[in-house]
Amino acid sequence: MRWYWIDRFIEFESGRRAKAVKAVSLAEEHLHDHFPEYPVMPHTLIIEGVAQTGGLLVAEHNAFAEKVILAKVSQAEFNGEAMPGDILTYTTDVEYIKKDGAMVVGTVHRGQELFGQMELVFAHLQTGHETRTLYEPQTFLKMMRMLGAYDIGHADDGSPLVEPAEMFD
Amino acid sequence: MPTQEEIFEKIRVALVDALGVDDDEVTPEATLVGDLGAESIDFLDIVFRLEKAFDMSIPRGELFPEDILTNAEYIKDGKLTEAGLDEVRKRMPFADLEEFAKNPVVGDFGNLLTVADMCRFVETKLSSAG
Numbered sequence: 001m002r003w004y005w006i007d008r009f010i011e012f013e014s015g016r017r018a019k020a021v022k023a024v025s026l027a028e029e030h031l032h033d034h035f036p037e038y039p040v041m042p043h044t045l046i047i048e049g050v051a052q053t054g055g056l057l058v059a060e061h062n063a064f065a066e067k068v069i070l071a072k073v074s075q076a077e078f079n080g081e082a083m084p085g086d087i088l089t090y091t092t093d094v095e096y097i098k099k100d101g102a103m104v105v106g107t108v109h110r111g112q113e114l115f116g117q118m119e120l121v122f123a124h125l126q127t128g129h130e131t132r133t134l135y136e137p138q139t140f141l142k143m144m145r146m147l148g149a150y151d152i153g154h155a156d157d158g159s160p161l162v163e164p165a166e167m168f169d
Numbered sequence: 170m171p172t173q174e175e176i177f178e179k180i181r182v183a184l185v186d187a188l189g190v191d192d193d194e195v196t197p198e199a200t201l202v203g204d205l206g207a208e209s210i211d212f213l214d215i216v217f218r219l220e221k222a223f224d225m226s227i228p229r230g231e232l233f234p235e236d237i238l239t240n241a242e243y244i245k246d247g248k249l250t251e252a253g254l255d256e257v258r259k260r261m262p263f264a265d266l267e268e269f270a271k272n273p274v275v276g277d278f279g280n281l282l283t284v285a286d287m288c289r290f291v292e293t294k295l296s297s298a299g
Contacts, residue, residue: 072211074186101213
């Protein structure tokens with residue numbers, strides 16, 4: 001199973017906001033394991049999708065120099081269950097990005113309906129260490145590319161978001 | 170400058186939001202780690218909420234000088250040395266350290282900070298800024 005819990009970015013404003021969609025499909029195995037014959041998407045996996053949306057937003061703003069990990073779900077509330085066929089939109093807004101971590105506020109919409117909201121805290125691992133490998137940044141970069149962040153994203157100054165090509169070398 | 174009650178109320182809100190505790194659990198005597206269950210990552214969250222609530226900047230290590238606890242210069246046999254204690258007293262003038270100083274086991278340090286200490290910390294910062 002691939003650990004991708006969003007399908008595509010539809011908005012990516014560096015350091016400020018990212019929006020991604022998740023199409024819930026009956027082909028996904030997890031829908032069959034949560035409650036047999038009652039396919040609903042576990043809220044924890046929705047949180048993971050929001051965390052991927054916000055985590056990439058934080059990582060990109062730090063030029064992928066930090067290992068961003070979800071450290072804490074301060075709050076999370078849901079108003080229902082996500083079913084096969086639902087298109088969920090995850091919106092993450094940066095509250096802060098600091099040296100040792102970051103916080104984003106996330107919402108989940110199903111169409112116009114506010115379906116869930118949460119606060120997520122990310123930590124930066126190995127901050128200040130000079131010996132980190134580039135493995136993880138590349139993983140993030142590939143995800144960004146696959147999810148279309150560079151097709152629709154904008155940098156701080158409003159110019160199109162550009163892939164840091166040197167990091168793929 | 171907000172009153173002591175206003176400071177306490179804002180800190181209560183910050184701790185309730187950051188730690189998911191009930192209002193009435195946040196008493197002045199409650200320790201952040203022992204009574205309210207704060208873990209290390211929570212301090213990042215708490216500090217941010219305090220910065221926002223009081224419109225101030227709190228540099229890392231100011232509220233909780235974790236660097237002292239990992240500095241070999243200040244630790245011997247799992248306890249803070251006199252020099253280490255002096256450093257902590259200097260850095261945390263808002264905290265009551267005397268009970269801890271009797272047996273300054275590093276592992277117990279995390280459980281020092283109380284809600285009242287945090288109120289004094291904020292008061293000191295606000296008055297020095299104002």
